[in-house]
Amino acid sequence: MRNVDQENHATPGYSEPGKQKAHATPLLIKLFPFMRPHVAKYAILLVLTALASIIGILPPFMMQIAVDNYLSHLDENGILMICLLVILYGVFGGLIGFCSTYVRDYLGQRIVMDMRIKLYQHVNQLSFSYFDKTRTGDIMARVISDTMQLQAYMTMGLINLATNIVTLAGVLTILFFWKTVIGMIFLIDVPFILIGMHFFSRKVAPANQRIRKANGIIGASIQDCLSGIREVKLYGREQFMLKVFDTWNDEYYNATIESNKQSAFWMPYVPFLVSASSGVVLMIGGIMVALTEFTPGQLIATVAYFTLLVGPLRMITRFLGMHAMASAAGNRIFDILDLQPAIRDLPGAFSVSDVQGHVQYKNVSFQYAESHEILKDIDLNIPPGKVVAFVGPSGVGKTTLLHLLPRFYDVTSGEVDIDGKDIKSFTLESLRRNVGIVMQDTFLFDGTIADNIAFGNTQASKEMIQAAARIARLDQFIESLPNGYKTPIGERGVFLSGGQAQRLSLARVLIMNPKILILDEPTANVDAVTDRQIIDAVRDTMKGRTTLIIAHRLWTIHHADMIVLLKDGKIEAKGTHQELWEKSAFYREFFASQIQPESLNGAEGKQS
Template sequence: MSLMTTQQGGESPGKKSVYLRLLASARPYRKRFFWAVGCMLLASACNVVPPWLLKNVVDDVLIARNLAMLNALPFLLVGLFAGKGIASYGHQYLMNWVGQNVVMDLRLRLYDHLQRMSLRYLHGNRLGEIMSRITNDVTILQNLVTSVVVNLVVQSVTFLGMVGFLFYINWKLTLITFAILPLTVLILDRASKKLRIVGHAIQSELAGLSAVVQEAFSAVRVVRSFATEDLELSRFRRSNRENFRAVMHGVQVQAALAAIIELVLIAALALILWLGGREVVGGGQTPGELIAFLGYLGFLVQPIRVFTSVVSSMQLGLAAAERIFSLLDIPGEVESPVNPVPLGVLEGRVTFRNVTFSYAEGQPVLRDISLEIVPGEKVALVGPTGSGKSTLADLIPRFYDPDSGTVLVDGADLRRVNLRELRKQIGIVPQESLLMKGTIAFNISYGLPELSSEQIREAADIAGILSFIESLPEGFETEVGERGVTLSGGQRQRIAIARAVVRDPRILILDEATSSLDLEVERQVQEAMNRAMKGRTSLVIAHRLSTVRNADRIVVLDGGRIVEQGRHEELLTGGGMYGRLYHLQFDRGTGQ
């Protein structure tokens, strides 16, 4: 499923509107939010008063020559702006506190949701685009929840307050002025729809830009090996250009909107100056009232200009929110049942009953697989690339659910057991042993912080890596670097084996754990694997058939079906696919 599937046309990602969902996210912080709104209202009120004071200065001080009021005005002005400063500080601090917490909560929800999402989805989408949701989109949303909301409330209240004073001073002139408002509202409506579409385009292009960078640097060795730096640069340049075009389109729309609205408002101001001046000359209103009226119209330009800018930022923020909520709305494919069947300590019996599985509809990878693995048995899965070996193994820890059929462990349907309880009793050594940034001890005990030093040491001994670790100056506290780059492939693989066996799993899955190693290191890792598999139900996925000679049973897959199974000697003399694959490797010198 594409990242943008639910984004077309700026539609709301779920039944609730994005506005209500954002308000729901702020519910835990509603007390501070209401205090912030109170401060916004006070600051807005302080914005509305100055033109009215200007009227009093002209009519009651300058024309009436009232010295007492003149003496009081400086104190009123200082007090007014002191109150405004305190209120502005309060709403800025409180709204940023609320906004930062809302965004932090959303970022945590998004990260947690991504951690639990279907592997189908994660493997089927570009990592850079997914990362863009947590970084770029959340950052834009942060601006919406803090600055945009503040400006929206303050400027809206200021606008309404000034409109109220305009009606009080001269309702006829006000009606004439606001006869032009429908045109302004129409422009804003059209522009907001356009800006929402532009906002989606900008975020999409930015996500694509992040994806290009992520892919290029993740495969930097491949890029350099094939001398394709210029090709990657051209891809980045093309993506960068598309992002530039999307951003500039948004700038054009926003700038044109601000200029048009300002022109409309200035035209209204010029008309009112002419009509109001005629009323003052004719004695219909005082000079102070006209000056206050014009002052309010002048000040009215600021909230409307800010509001036009807010509309742009709001549409970008809502576009980001929609993208975030659309991702949160994607259900996890595999989840624990509400009332799981207790597993207890596993014996290690694994049963596949008529299992069919496909990543894409109509393209099955496994076809009607039936297989039973008894506790303590060492079973090897072999077959050509794409025959379904790794997919079959991935069904045991329930990374996926089969399209049809059932997978059972100790007789319990995996769809009825608690995932955490199941996976804690399964050890997996993948083909590419990625280590986490941290110490060797941290990587071996990953997910089990309660393990003792002796348990970690024992696991390292089983994996055949203990002597190497103890030879290091810092021993188990040695930092391995990001993704384990400071260690060789064989060392990373043995640490991965230690990480699997330290859990004392009842089921151990080794997915082509030696395929990327040279023969000498492979033998060392194979010895570690043999020690790790002792007394456990083990499933070994092998590319090099020489590593599975001693398996209790070898299961051969081809085209998603089991085509033969048995011991090494039986299959070798049976004249089937296993014999052909084995002799092919032997003839090439890789079967020894």
Template sequence: MAAKAVVLLLAPWPLKFIIDSVIFRKPLPHGLSGFLPDPSHSLALLNTLGIAMLALGLMDAALSYWGNRLLLRTGQHAIFDIRRDLFAHMQRLSLSFHRRQKSGDIMARLGGDIQTLQDFVVSAGTNLSAHLLTMVGMIVVMLIVDWRFALVVMAVVPLLLFIMQRYSARLRIAFRRARQKEGELWGKVQEIIANVHVVQAYGREAHEDERFAEQAEKSLDATLEASDLQVQFTPLVGLVMALATGAAVWYGATRVLAGSITAGELLVFLAYLRGMASPVRQFAKIAGVVGKSSAAAERLGEVFSEASEIREAPDALIPSTCKGQLQFRSVSFGYHPGDMVLQNVSFHVKPGQTVALVGATGAGKSTLVSLIPRFHDPLSGQIMLDGHDLRELALDFVRSQVALVLQEALVFSGAIWENIAYGLAGAGRDEAIAAAQAAGIHELVEGLPDGYDTLVGERGATLSGGQRQCVSIARAMLRNAPIVILDEPTSGLDAFTERIVMEALRRLTVGRTTLIIAHRLATVTGADAILVLDQGHVVQMGTHEQLLAQSGRYFDLWNSGRSAVALSS
């Protein structure tokens, strides 16, 4: 691009010498008289200058091709790096960030905002940088030839810069608002599509049509506002350049008549004025892309500026083994300041023990177990793993010691064995089958149409709830972690499927420290200890028999559960 700038700077000069030395027979500058034919040999000089013009044109074309090619490739690689780094950064942000952000808006940033930057590289990258480099050289040359005329030509620059700055700021604000509204729109779309079965079940399609149209209209209004600014900007720049060109031609002609400059030098000045106008006109044409890209860059910067609340100590420990001993010491936690979900929770789980967490909905059970793999950190208190505070240990180590089986078994698009192998980096088909056999679900998987090669649809739509849960259990089995967390793993399953899942869970938890959340108390009567939570407090702790004998909160939950079973039967 720097070489192209030099070529653009030299391009008008052969024409200047054609007019001054070939047509008007003026002598050549002293420095060129030894390289070019004498003006007395006008045809020879014309041929030489014509060849020079052709050579400069060829050089301009070649440099444009290679410069633009390199610039675009470099720019696209940079955009790829941004997209890759943004995805990696988002994955490592704490769950509190993902709770605040709508998934549709996140997708808009990964997709639409990155695409806007790509459009900027394609539109603004080509030739614009070369023209900007050339402007510096043009200004220097014009000042050397005739500083008065140079000042007249350059007088338009401050006005153009003022217009560009004013409209660029307004365009950036307008397109930032448009991108925000578009992100909100995609967030609404994602919410509706994800719950389309509920929409159809309740016949609310027309209602959602109205909600979508209302949000889309807000996005449209913001986009039209930005477009109106862009439409104003382009002709205004054209008008200023027309006035500047007219003034330059008039003043330049008076300088020629006065003998201060030659007609060829006037031509060079006008060519330079046109060259200075090119990036301005190009910017005016792509002002919308520039405004969008600026707003997109700001939105991406907002995500990159987010720091994960879960931080690893610089000297984090990586123990050689893990027994799975857990201890909560006066742990308190809340998602929002002043709104504590857990308060002064203390208990101890020995290696290999099974501890059940029971309580009403909202008591803090799921929040409590989410602290073990450090999805969140306690606001006060400590969680100890084999005598070490979790915050002293390497994050990867902590999470590698925990296997999760959730109420909603999450699976990915792909084969059954690939979903099982997801539990351990580097695991293959054989390891996945071995894990399924260990979990006792081998026959269930083999009974699927293609066995372990059965393809799973998005979010496991092609599998039943029990089948998804069995895959989740086999995945946890393959992880072979000393700590297992079960968050209502049998909720919503029929009696036959529940027996299969319960047997798989029994195999999974043998010899492992297990924390299980259950609403159906009958499934946890054999636990080594049961913790009863109420509004974030541990109000009771003991075995099933001990808690029934105390006639407290657990006794009430047990009796209400038996009453519900009797009523349903």
């Protein structure tokens, strides 16, 4: 076996996602809320399975009656009656088996559905800071496979446990009732079984842990390789990716073999104990039959009962393994469910409407968790309806600064106000309804172009969608497609270029008609001519809106009421282009190196 830990150092990022923390509350108590709505079905299931267990106990008993009462006297009617009973029992048992399997599977599917919906809803509410540090593949594994593990535990596992306990108790009662000594022989097995189970779980648990870890990493590496397939090919890293994959597949294989080996070794242990004691029973029972203390029928039935005990004992052993796996799955699921979204409505938050668009940053500082301070002492006062351009070197914190306004992150200190009120006093929903944002990189959903434009307002009319596309200068392109606005995006439809995607994202925001508009390099991926067209069109719609725009193009900056220049996380200077040009050497320097000259086009010449 390869040394996986060493390999792991060579491939950073492929370590186990998210450290597991122990949960103090027992698993069943945490799972109870998911089981409570289905109490009635659980009760039906328990009754059915208890019945099934009792029926399962009957055959040896019938055998005993057949042998002792009828066979010994060759009572034909009696034998016939037992035969009929056995057939009837078969029909009845089958019927109960059908009903309980149906109810159990129904229950299981309901539970897994409820759990997935709950998880999905919760994940949707978590804040950006959570997604910054969690891998998508990890969340997916929790929503898909961990819920299934719990479902199996909550239906099959728990119900089987109950059934098997009923069977065990029933058989023991009969054995003790017949002959205490015989019951005792079985009880002698118990400590040996417990010791065996203990060794088994101690051997198999580490292997199962390795399987889970390898499984997670295999998933993550497939995801990485597929999302980064261009880079993988471009840099010729196929072999390397394969090697990572291979290493962890190897580990998965070895751990599974190890786990199976342990199971294979320990599985015959319980049957062995039981058969050994059956032998002892046969001997002691035989002597007792000779002494007429025990009937031949009872002896035959007792041996049959001993065989019957193998199943339940094995199932109980297996349940312990299942419980360990379910606990781990439960921990991973409740890790998410117990997490409070970092950003949420404060008590007393109110829904804001009629926003004027007066934006103020008051002494704002910010840092991402565990990072250095990104923004320091930011003071800004942006009157309603003004257009403010943010410029500065890449990585200085422009995007971060504007992401504080819709509360993607909360300020570390200071305050952001809209219309003189702290944005934390508004409900998140109403705040974000009033702050539209075109992000630096755009995500398009599976669906048509129209669906994607109307993403934030599913009630939008066709005319509204078209108007938004027109402003974003996307209308001509869409209308040139055979299916127009109904064209699906992606595999089965049209692929959009970076610039087109960005314009679609602009249309998506415009349809929301927000009072405050944030544009994060909205024209970074379009040519200078389109840039101008978009900015001109947006300028029309900017009337009456406060617009905060991160831009590198002179045309955009030129039309701003105020330019804010950021440097080292602070505001270096603010004012009009003219003012900045005159007072800030950094601005002149920055301008000369950063602002794309092709958009000048004689539109102005103040800087030269």
